[in-house]
Every structure is written in structure tokens, then in C-alpha cells.
Amino acid sequence: MxxxxxxxxxxxxxxxxxxxxxxxxxxxxxxxxxxxxxxxxxxxxxxxxxxxxxxxxxxxxxxxxxxxxxxxxxxxxxxxxxxxxxxxxxxxxxxxxxxxxxxxxxxxxxxxxxxxxxxxxxxxxxxxxxxxxxxxDEAAYDAHRLALGVPGPADWAGETTYPIEANFDLLNGIDFKKGCFVGQETTSRMKRRGQIKSRMLPLAFEGGAPASGAEVLNGELRAGEVLSGAQGRAMALVRLDRIGGDLTADGRKVRAETPGWFATAAGA
Structure with missing residues (x-):
């Protein structure tokens, strides 16, 4: 082995x-x-x-x-x-x-x-x-997961996030053919309409992570919110139509990244 x-x-x-x-x-x-x-x-x-x-x-x-x-x-x-x-x-x-x-x-x-x-x-x-x-240790595993752009439980704490925003549909976390489950109606409707405005994507930057909850800005426009993070990389819930161009969080330059698996699964 x-x-x-x-x-x-x-x-x-x-x-x-x-x-x-x-x-x-x-x-x-x-x-x-x-x-x-x-x-x-x-x-x-x-x-x-x-x-x-x-x-x-x-x-x-x-x-x-x-x-x-x-x-x-x-x-x-x-x-x-x-x-x-x-x-x-x-x-x-x-x-x-x-x-x-x-x-x-x-x-x-x-x-x-x-x-x-x-x-x-x-x-x-x-x-x-x-x-x-x-x-x-577990920190090494979390760094590995974050490097791949996969969100984790710290990113959806508080019952405020829809599973499609957390990419559960792209990570084999939802079976849309199985029939009813708790919350199925809203989840299926979001997928069926195919117009998902916000999703979780990784941010890259220099130094430590911006504070959780920090706004991601595209110029003066709100582009999203920082969730969890570590040195040089964080997860954020971002508006997909506002991640191009120059982004900042906590007054620092950040860059939204689209992992290869995300682009393939989302059809981007």
C-alpha cells in the first residue's frame, strides 16, 4: 500500500x-x-x-x-x-x-x-x-480543503445560507431526483430557475485573512462577504456578476478565484 x-x-x-x-x-x-x-x-x-x-x-x-x-x-x-x-x-x-x-x-x-x-x-x-x-492535524486538512475552494461548516453557520449558495449542488450534496425532503421546494425552485446570483468562492490575498463578515467590494459596489479564512486565502459568499475587476476587503486587494471543478460543474 x-x-x-x-x-x-x-x-x-x-x-x-x-x-x-x-x-x-x-x-x-x-x-x-x-x-x-x-x-x-x-x-x-x-x-x-x-x-x-x-x-x-x-x-x-x-x-x-x-x-x-x-x-x-x-x-x-x-x-x-x-x-x-x-x-x-x-x-x-x-x-x-x-x-x-x-x-x-x-x-x-x-x-x-x-x-x-x-x-x-x-x-x-x-x-x-x-x-x-x-x-x-485538522488545520492542515482545512488548508487543503480551502486550497481546493471547497467551503466548510464555518461558512454556513447560522441558518442563513441556501445549500446551492454553498455549492452543495456542485459537490454531490443534493439529489434532485429523490423526491421530497425538508426544504425541497425552495431548493428545487432555485435550481430549476438556473439564475443563482451568489455562490461561495475562494479569495486570494497577501497576509492574514480579512475579518469574518468583512464586505467584499468592487469599487463602491458590494460584491460579497468574507466567511472563514486563513493565511493568504478565505472563503466568501460573492455575487457572481461583481467578481470581475478590482476587489477589496478590509481595504486590501483580494482576488476571487474560480476553481476548475466549479467552472466545470457550474457550466461556466
């Missing part, structure tokens, strides 16, 4: 185990991803939305023989368990925390037990309960 370039334990992520006779139909009616066809050992990306169609929780679904794991943000796990329990009603479903660790790997190919990240091949793999020796 070729040794991977980097393996990091993702302490910001945690698992929820969903099982029971009705687990598939229960999740199928709630989340953006198809669950009916999820096979054991398969990994998919999705989300739970508000009824108004805004992002509440992102998640990876891992098919298991007796149900599924949900790979979710650790800080929101208990709240998500409560939310799912509210929807349970009479469904024969068991929902509980699972302490199996979550790992991410990026670099060379990996052997058995690792699952390819369904969002984008360049992101690498995710591992659940694998026998792994870490040689990187």
Missing part, C-alpha cells in the same frame, strides 16, 4: 448511528441526499435543511449493514440528535451518538477501509474506525 501524504483525525466531526426497521424511509424524507439506494460501505454527502430551505447541518452518510452513520459537526451533534428525534414520531428508528473516530486523508491512494470523499476527488478520503497513524 502506498503511504498517504497526510492523515488527520477530525476532532470537529462526530458520528450519529441511525438504525432500526424504518431507518431508510425516515432519513429519505428528511435530508437532501438519496438514502434508499445507499449501500453498505458507501459514502454520500448531504444536509438537513430548515423548512425554508436554508442549511442547518451538513453530513456525510456512511451505509452500514444495519443502518447508517451520519458524520456531522461535533459541536452540533446533540442538537441534531434532538432535531431528528422530533421528526421520528412513530417510526421504528434508533438514533444515538457513536464515538467511533473520524479521519481524513489526502495525498496518495489508500487501501481498504477508506472511503473516497464524494464531494470532489482531490479532497481525498474519509476513514471511520480505521487503524490509522496521524501525521497531520
Amino acid at each position: 502506498t503511504k498517504p501524504t497526510s492523515i488527520a483525525r477530525l476532532n470537529s466531526r462526530a458520528l450519529i448511528a441511525v438504525s432500526g426497521e424504518d431507518w431508510r424511509t425516515f432519513l429519505q424524507g428528511l435530508i437532501t441526499q438519496d438514502v434508499e439506494s445507499l449501500a453498505p460501505g458507501e459514502l454520500r454527502f448531504g444536509a438537513l435543511l430548515t423548512p425554508q430551505g436554508r442549511l442547518m447541518y451538513d453530513m456525510f452518510l456512511i451505509g452500514r449493514e444495519d443502518g447508517a452513520w451520519l458524520d456531522v459537526e461535533a459541536a452540533g451533534r446533540e442538537a441534531l440528535i434532538l432535531r431528528l428525534s422530533m421528526y421520528r414520531l412513530r417510526a421504528k428508528v434508533k438514533i444515538e451518538a457513536d464515538e467511533t473516530p473520524v479521519f481524513a486523508a489526502f495525498g496518495s491512494d489508500l487501501g481498504a477501509g477508506w472511503l473516497a470523499d464524494p464531494r470532489l476527488p482531490g479532497l481525498g478520503w474519509r476513514g471511520y474506525g480505521v487503524d490509522a497513524s496521524t501525521n497531520a
